[in-house]
Amino acid sequence: MNRKCFFIAIIIFHFGISLSGQTGRTGGISFDFVDQEIREVLYAFSSYSGISIIGDDTVTGRSSFQYNGPSFEQAFDSFLLANRLFADKTEDVWIVSRIKINIKEDNSIILDSLDATVSQLIDRLTRTTSTTIIQDILPSTRLSLHLETVNPQEAVELIMKAFPDYIVLSTENYIHIKREQSDSFSTIGRISTGFINISEMDGHFEVEIENARLNDVLDR
Numbered sequence: 493m494n495r496k497c498f499f500i501a502i503i504i505f506h507f508g509i510s511l512s513g514q515t516g517r518t519g520g521i522s523f524d525f526v527d528q529e530i531r532e533v534l535y536a537f538s539s540y541s542g543i544s545i546i547g548d549d550t551v552t553g554r555s556s557f558q559y560n561g562p563s564f565e566q567a568f569d570s571f572l573l574a575n576r577l578f579a580d581k582t583e584d585v586w587i588v589s590r591i592k593i594n595i596k597e598d599n600s601i602i603l604d605s606l607d608a609t610v611s612q613l614i615d616r617l618t619r620t621t622s623t624t625i626i627q628d629i630l631p632s633t634r635l636s637l638h639l640e641t642v643n644p645q646e647a648v649e650l651i652m653k654a655f656p657d658y659i660v661l662s663t664e665n666y667i668h669i670k671r672e673q674s675d676s677f678s679t680i681g682r683i684s685t686g687f688i689n690i691s692e693m694d695g696h697f698e699v700e701i702e703n704a705r706l707n708d709v710l711d712r
Contacts, residue, residue, distance in 0.1 A: 522560045523567055530555050530575060534588055537568055543586055550590040550608050551577065576606040576636075593620045601647050603639040610635060613651055614669065617644055624666040631655055688712050 525533050531547050533555060538545035541564050555575050559567040572579055578592040590608040593616060595601060601621065605613055610630045618625045623644040635654070641647040648667055649660045661668040689700040690712055701709055 520560065520562060521564055521567060523557065523571075524559075525555060525557045527554055527556050529553075530577075533557070533571065537564075537571070540564070541568075544584065545586045545588065547588045550612050551588055578604065578606070589616075591616045593617065595620065599643070601639070601641045601644065603637075603641070603647055605635050605637050607634045607636055609633070610651065610655075614648065617647055625669065626666055627669040628658075628671040630658075630669065 525536075530551055530553050534545050534547050534551070537543075545568075553575070555571075557571050557574055559570055561567060561570075568579075571577075572588070576590065578589050580587045580589070580592070590606045591613060592604045593601065601617075603613075603617070608616075609632060611627070611632075613635065614625055614627055614630065617623065621644045625644070625648065633654075635651070637651075639647055639650050641650060645660070645662050645667055648669065652658045652660055652669060658669055658671050661670055687700065687702040688704050688709060689698075691698050
């Protein structure tokens with residue numbers, strides 16, 4: 493058994509992944525992953541290809557994937573497409589993520605997200621644009637979106653547009669995502685996880701709660 497075949501056998505044993513490469517005139521290659529952690533699949537791709545392939549903090553979940561075709565890069569790109577992922581490829585490393593941000597020559601921003609959380613989007617925007625963004629506790633909702641914006645402030649405003657409880661404030665030095673505080677004794681609203689209605693009259697309180705989270709109830 494040559495070194496390459498032995499190394500592939502180690503991958504199969506460790507991850508439970510069926511992965512085989514065919515050499516010869518056709519140059520064909522095949523991969524078969526069954527209910528594997530996406531990060532483990534990326535590790536197997538990296539080990540097979542000799543390319544440093546890293547998943548960032550947005551990459552989670554499991555995947556099943558089968559490929560038979562002419563090239564490794566086509567297999568890898570097909571895996572990304574099937575699992576709603578992007579890859580930033582350089583000569584030294586391929587970074588896999590659910591977020592892709594491009595800065596154009598006029599400094600405008602193109603932002604794409606596939607099931608990334610609001611916090612992950614804001615953090616990536618901060619790092620990519622070198623903009624200071626201060627944030628209150630953000631919703632845990634995952635967003636899929638495509639934005640083409642003029643500047644980081646507009647990008648933040650568009651991201652937070654789906655959350656009416658938040659406002660975006662800006663100064664010369666930073667952007668602040670702030671959660672507005674409602675009147676704790678006279679508030680009614682439907683939140684993502686349920687219904688909360690708290691009212692007060694002559695010192696008596698009436699509370700209606702339906703399928704709401706405890707933390708949201710206590711906040712109200």
